[in-house]
Amino acid sequence: MTKRCSNCGVRDRSLCGSLSDAELVHLARLGVQRRLVRGESLVRADDPPLVCANLQSGAMKVSSVTAAGDEAIMGLLYPGDFIGRPFAESDHHDVVALTDVELCVFQRADFERALTEHREMEHKLLQRTLAELDRARRWLMLLGRATATARVAGFLDDMQRRLGVNDCQRGTATESVAFDLPLSRGEMADMLGLTIETVSRQMTRLRAAGIIDLPGGRAVVVRDATALAEAADSAT
């Protein structure tokens, strides 16, 4: 195993986790470490699909531009997530860095060959894609019918589950969980199908209800995760 892979913080969570140490050596030779600063994009919907990558640190967004000209964010990517559409003719979406990010980037052809050679990796990619499909469908439900409050609450709830696991023991749902939003209000609005103003108002409402706290900047403290989840589910 190369030094790079052994130091990789997401090895156990990413697709590479299915490879043996020997296989990793081979794959590592194909991969290139790359950093992007906030706002840079790795993939453009119009460009031919040239690369695949594993996200190692930071957060990215998967987005498109609507016919009306505004941006729609259809998903977020966190460390360990896979980027790219092997065997497809097009990527269909832009993938843009929300924070400064570190990536392990592969030429698409190389990665496709690796998938073909390592069944287990392709298998894992399939499972991951199926899971992503389920997530997308859950979002569909949220965006299709939920009120503004439920959308914002659902968004925060989702993020909390993914980012805030470290602060306290799981299970003690009433303990506070703190994290920094990787998105601006505008980006949240794009993602939730709302306007900036509405997002802001709903955040204020959740704070007034004592469910969250907004200490400043993009920091969020979830004070009552149970109430947050309830707000996400309730129609009101």
Added chain:
Amino acid sequence: MTKRCSNCGVRDRSLCGSLSDAELVHLARLGVQRRLVRGESLVRADDPPLVCANLQSGAMKVSSVTAAGDEAIMGLLYPGDFIGRPFAESDHHDVVALTDVELCVFQRADFERALTEHREMEHKLLQRTLAELDRARRWLMLLGRATATARVAGFLDDMQRRLGVNDCQRGTATESVAFDLPLSRGEMADMLGLTIETVSRQMTRLRAAGIIDLPGGRAVVVRDATALAEAADSAT
């Protein structure tokens, strides 16, 4: 190749298409032909995932029940589509027949074994799942931000592309395409995140604009596919 498979109308479009005739004989022995009448369900979200299937004729819906208690439809299935979540712990959604349907049903374990034995089939499933993910994301965009008119127009446009290919030459976009909706107004509303009344009003509006015709029952005639696609894209 068994008689059953050689008669199968969706062989070239379904996952089985990747198999040789000899392999089909083997798989066919595992599969069971099954019919469901309208309203019957093949998969229930709560049940352990027991089966996979290929849809041969008719239409089905993939749905869930929201916390609020009403139904959310997150996708439709047409002949050739695959049903099931191999290697997952749960199906997550209900799959219900919208019309009378014919299915080729496999025990999940059998199908998983078949996938493992036939790389090409698993590969095809991956590509299919990636495509489905893209479709779900396109829906996300529609549901997130589009107006009622755009949702209904988008829905009809999507359906026309999938069902109405036979009536006239592709490319001549202004020719009429006719089909029967497999869904009631209520089901359309569930799918589009609207109410029955709004769906009905929008259909009336599209008819008044000369874009579609509603000869009665669930029949729909698309008179101007270009205008329909425009209505789907425009915010208004």
Added chain:
DNA sequence: GACAGTCTTTGATGCGGATCAAGGCCGTCC
């Protein structure tokens, strides 16, 4: 530390779609 630019919050108003309510159409059952 002052300034400019961006992001966020808050307020006032209007519109689109939900909700409530009342028929119309069609198949089924007595």
Added chain:
DNA sequence: GGACGGCCTTGATCCGCATCAAAGACTGTC
């Protein structure tokens, strides 16, 4: 044939979110 129930259409009213507008809060620069 007539009455009932399901589905669809149409109308009237109300509410939530978008829109328009303006005033803070934060970031970086000089």
